[in-house]
Amino acid sequence: MATLTWQGRTIACGDESVLDALAREGVTVPSSCRAGACQSCLVRAVAGTAPSSAQKGLRASLVEQGFFLACQATLTDDLTAAPADDLPVTRATVLRVERAADDVARVFLRTDGAFEARGGQFVHVMRDDGLTRPYSLANRSGDGSLELHVRRVAGGAMSPWLCDLAAGATLHLRGPSGECVYRRDRPTQPLVLAGTGTGLAPLLGVLRDALDAGHGAPITLVHGARTLAGLYEDDALRAMAARHPMVRYEPAVLDAPEGDPRRGDFRARVAAVVKATKGARVHLCGPPETLRPVQRDTFLAGVPLGDIAADLFVTAPSR
Amino acid sequence: MTTLYEQLGGAPAVDAAVDIFYRKVLADERIERFFDAVDMQAQAAKQKAFLTMVFGGPNHYTGVDMRRAHARLVTQGLNDSHFDAVVENLAATLRELGVGDAQIAEVARIAESVRGDVLGR
Structure with missing residues (x-):
């Protein structure tokens, strides 16, 4: 019999699901279909290996982070798990x-x-x-x-x-x-990384991981800004694109001077890049008012939802 | 008797169906305004639950959920014509997936069963 450790409690698990074992001990995990479809009962393995049979249908980035469905999990080995939103x-x-x-x-x-x-x-x-x-x-x-x-x-x-x-x-x-991460299991899928302002930060994280992994397909990074000063990694990204044949850097600056190649509308630039890049995984990061229309364009252009990783930053209202 | 959910291939097939269905809905000018400013990932999860239900798959969708989820849209004018449009897109999705007419009619019948809840009456 395997032991489940859950927020400091130890629970013996027999043939029953982790969801049922927790319920027996008075621990309520949100659940609905109990058939592995609705993903309401998502929990996370903190130590030990999540049962792969309880990860069917989950996005790969969730699988990588040890998330699994409590209703589908029966334990053969000891496991420490936690609610999905309980982070260290x-x-x-x-x-x-x-x-x-x-x-x-x-x-x-x-x-x-x-x-x-x-x-x-x-x-x-x-x-x-x-x-x-x-x-x-x-x-x-x-x-x-x-x-x-x-x-x-x-x-x-x-x-x-x-x-x-x-x-x-x-x-x-x-x-x-968060799931805006480089997919190590897709080394030959083209990447489109698009964001405005500091939405560049997670895209840089993904880009660096892709290059470390020797990514074998084109990576196009579109950085949108209102003014040229907003392209705060312009030099570094130009250098990166010059060094790596797989990397293309496409700035899109609304208020750049007429004739400057960096002048352009972010939404239109991303649409053109997505159109030109077949079978890409698309990462979109930045404020929702800018990125939601881009996310919609991208989906309507034929990119499956599973290949769109959107990380929309919501800025808290000023006090 | 196996359900359409099983025949289509379970959860992965529903993901594929959501991609087709959601794209049709967003491109349908009769109803696309109801999908403005929504979180697409959350919306896709809801559509997955909805399609799982109408395909006869495992679900615990309740009339109360349906009522609550659409209450705001009803105040914005959601009515029978919009509901009909969604069912049309659903049927077109199934045809694209190679589902036969008899089964499409069955799916439409299950969808029909939530019309009152969706429209808040």
Whole structure:
């Protein structure tokens, strides 16, 4: 008989499902169909291996992160699992803060102890007073130093504080979470990475992982900005495109001067790239008001929903 | 008797059906406005649950869920003509998947059973 460890409790599991074993112990996990279709009872393996029979039909990025369906899982080996939204909290120290543009900073952090995060995922930054905001990871998977891109929102609660932190300051991170990650099982699928503003951060995380993995298909990165100053990684991305034959960098700047090749409308640029790239996986990151129409265009252009990874940032209203 | 859900191939087949169905719905000018500003991933999950139900697959969809989910749309004018349009798109999706007329009629009958709940009456 296998033992399930769940939030500090140990539960013996026989032939019954993890969902039933938890229910027997008075632990309620949301559930509906109990047949593996609705995915309401999604939980996550924290230590041990999730039963693969309970991962059928889940998106590959969820499988990779150890998520499984409690209603379909019977245990043969011991397992530690947790609710899908119960994420670990890790202390982190600021290594340095770089100015990337007038209103964008790169914040580099080192966590105390191991921190397994994939490039492109996000963490919730937690301040000591309880204020919490999500930021995406621009670093590659397994990098000892985490890289966040923070746009300074005038009157914002978190971002000005974060941009002005000094090296050595500490904060806490909850997570990581999110599915905007490089698919290691698709080394020859073309990639379209498109985002505006600091939506570039998770795309950089994905791009770095793709290059580390020796990705064998074209990768096109479209960065949209209102002004040329908003292309805050312009030099680095040009250099990357020059170095890697697989990488194309396509900036789209609304207010660039007439005649500048970087001048262009983000939505139109992404549509053209998607049209020209057959069979691509498309990552879309940035504010929902900009990216939702692009997501819709992409789907209507024939890209299956399963090949669209959209990470839409919602900015909290200023106080 | 096996259900259409099983005949089509279970959950993976429903994913493929959602792609076809959702694309038709978004391209249908009679109803696309009801899908503006929605979270596409969440919407696709709901459509998957809906298609699973009308294909006779495992589901615990209830009339109350249907009522609650569409209440805001009813205030925006959702009516029988829109419901009919969705059923039309559903039938077209099934034809594209090679499903026969008798089974399409059966699916339409199951969809019909939630009309009152969807339209809030």
